[in-house]
Amino acid sequence: MDRWRQLDVTIRDLPLALLLAVSPFVPTFHGIGTEVGKLPTRPFDALTVVAIILQSFPLAVRRRWPAACLVLVALGFALDQLRGYHTFAGTGLAIALLSAGAHLERRRRTVAILLSGAYVALAVAIARVGGTERAVGYLTFYLALALIWGVGSWLRSTRAAEAERRLRVAEDTRTAERTRIARELHDVVTHHVTAMVVQTEAARYLTGAPDRLDETLNAITDTGRRAIGDLRQLLDLLDPGHDVAARTPSLRELHTLVEQARRAGQPVELTEEGTPSESAGSAELVAYRVVQEALTNALKHAQGSPTAVGVRYDEREITVEVSTAGPISGPAAERVGVGARLRPPDGSGRGLVGLRDRVDALGGEFGTDRRADGGFVVRARIPTRSPA
Secondary structure, eight states: OOOHSOOHHHHHHHHHHHHHHGGGGSGGTOSSSSOOOOOOOOOOHHHHHHHHHHGGGGGGTTTTTTHHHHHHHHHHHHHHHHHHOOOGGGGGGHHHHHHHHHHOOHHHHHHHHHHHHHHHHHHHHHHHHHHHOHHHHHHHHHHHHHHHHHHHHHHHHHHHHHHHHHHHEEEHHHHHHHHHHHHHHHHHHHHHHHHHHHHHHHGGGGGTHHHHHHHHHHHHHHHHHHHHHHHHHHHHHHHHTTOOOOOOOGGGGGGHHHHHHHHHOOOEEEEEESSTTOOOOOHHHHHHHHHHHHHHHHHHTTTTSOEEEEEEOOOEEEEEEEEEEEEOSSTTHOOOOTTTOOOOOOOOHHHHHHHHHHHHTTEEEEEEOOOTTEEEEEEEEEEEEEOO
């Protein structure tokens, strides 16, 4: 079936043309055909073959050249009716008309007007050679042809709408994938680089304490290696030709995350209640990212301020709360209002915006708030099961 669809449309339409060309010569189809004008039926002669060929063989190009196909079939149909052959090949007119309505892209209105005029001329010619059809009969046949054209036009519009829908789905998929990649890069890069910047700034003031300076430089090196490893893992996952098992951070790695923040100079206390569910799935990754982004913001906006990370697990959801004491110094203090999204002084606010979208996608709740002492709180409630 797939090999048949890969063939050229002309080859695929050729069997129908051959079948229609042969059918008038099959005894079963004698006397069965389209009749307009009520002219007496005439026996087959040499011109009958011409009429049959014109009404059948052009159907092989009905999708490639629908206008040319329709014109040739219409000429054959006119010859068939004026000579009174009334062959079964006259069915080709309906097929050609349907195909033109479905596949003709340009000058559709012009073609419809010209065909309507040609039909009127055919009706007049049939009446002059002895046709006894009344006007209502001609009108009924014309309306039937118009209906067939309309069905073809509907098929064309349906096909165009489906193509547009597929294009839109593909574009939405690409946009969603770009957004996902941007979020992953932000999560991986921002956290590690922020820690390295803070550690580097601290190293400036430790030239008189070699032991502490060495410890800080080792922490910077360790953070850089983690960043490189995480980036390599992310790039491997994005490469479709790279066969690698997907490894995503989990809440079981929170202690490593907290320890990294501590080594960057942020006093962090971690409290966990309950046990992570084995079926948490995406909720566990999102909860990890919430903690990671909140600690990154704490390092940026309130470096050195006590930070408390609380994570509670149950069968239905994971609750995360990260609270950093104030006051926050610098322009960042003006950016953290009640219910506001946190935004670093030199950043885009992409991190918390992305987190809100991720939590919302799982049917959870996400918010930020300002503490009475000028600090800030990040809260998230993430269902462990996707919303129905």
